[in-house]
Amino acid sequence: MVFTKKSLGQNFLIDKNIIKKIINSTIVKNKNIIEIGPGKGALTDEILKRNPKSLKLIEKDNQLCKFLKNKYLNNQNIKIFNRDILNFNLCKVSEKNSIIFGNLPYNISSQILVKIIKFKNLTSKFTNIIFMFQKELGEKIVSKFPSSNYGRLSILANYKLEIKNKFFISANCFFPKPKVTSMVIHFKPKFNSKYKINNLENLEKITNMLFSKKRKMINKSLKKILTDSQIKKIPNLKISSRPSEISPETYYKITELTEKN
Numbered sequence: 001m002v003f004t005k006k007s008l009g010q011n012f013l014i015d016k017n018i019i020k021k022i023i024n025s026t027i028v029k030n031k032n033i034i035e036i037g038p039g040k041g042a043l044t045d046e047i048l049k050r051n052p053k054s055l056k057l058i059e060k061d062n063q064l065c066k067f068l069k070n071k072y073l074n075n076q077n078i079k080i081f082n083r084d085i086l087n088f089n090l091c092k093v094s095e096k097n098s099i100i101f102g103n104l105p106y107n108i109s110s111q112i113l114v115k116i117i118k119f120k121n122l123t124s125k126f127t128n129i130i131f132m133f134q135k136e137l138g139e140k141i142v143s144k145f146p147s148s149n150y151g152r153l154s155i156l157a158n159y160k161l162e163i164k165n166k167f168f169i170s171a172n173c174f175f176p177k178p179k180v181t182s183m184v185i186h187f188k189p190k191f192n193s194k195y196k197i198n199n200l201e202n203l204e205k206i207t208n209m210l211f212s213k214k215r216k217m218i219n220k221s222l223k224k225i226l227t228d229s230q231i232k233k234i235p236n237l238k239i240s241s242r243p244s245e246i247s248p249e250t251y252y253k254i255t256e257l258t259e260k261n
């Protein structure tokens with residue numbers, strides 16, 4: 001008997017059409033697949049039907065892990081890691097050109113996404129990332145500049161990820177039924193050839209710093225990290241702007257300049 005743990009965001013997908021729709025986002029046959037938070041195996045079963053080359057599952061819940069190890073006992077292609085994804089070295093276990101699926105636990109989904117965006121070799125390791133989020137968070141990730149949802153997450157995501165597709169999932173497609181609507185986003189990692197940020201943690205720090213004072217003009221914060229002459233070099237920058245009034249490209253330029261200091 002496996003008990004459902006709310007603390008681990010365990011809302012299991014039960015709608016077969018939605019499960020198929022998620023897995024049909026990309027071609028799985030003969031590909032190396034990673035799944036984060038497989039739960040009882042709703043997506044896993046559908047992935048297996050499409051004959052992947054290999055499948056790696058990362059599940060934190062000990063009980064679910066035992067359940068999965070038993071369920072897939074005879075399948076040599078599956079490797080199950082009973083680990084917390086937030087302190088697991090995903091890059092180390094991933095083959096080149098892998099695909100990641102995950103109906104993510106809502107409470108840590110932005111942390112998981114940011115962890116993956118920061119991988120140095122993201123584009124060589126992963127060709128497709130298909131994640132499910134709470135709708136409100138998903139809207140922030142895909143939001144364009146300028147818009148009310150625009151912020152830290154869309155700036156970070158836009159640097160490394162192209163958004164191929166998105167769709168919503170009703171709460172009725174899960175058991176237990178969550179209180180919120182979900183959103184699936186299909187990302188493709190991309191090279192950003194225009195801006196050269198060496199360490200994405202710097203972009204993360206800068207966006208955190210500026211958006212922590214959302215209503216304030218950026219001039220004071222900028223002067224803490226850049227010289228006056230550097231600030232003047234940034235194209236189209238009005239230093240009386242608020243953080244949400246600056247384009248992603250300007251954030252990338254600011255980060256590039258701070259890395260030179």
Ligand code: SAM
Nearest residue numbers: 008012013037038039042059060084085103105
């Ligand atoms: N994929 C399944 C499905 O669609 O029915 C389950 C999705 S459920 C929303 C999230 C899953 O992530 C649960 O199985 C939960 O135990 C697992 N999980 C929660 N926190 C985790 C963590 N830090 N690392 C790995 N797995 C985690």
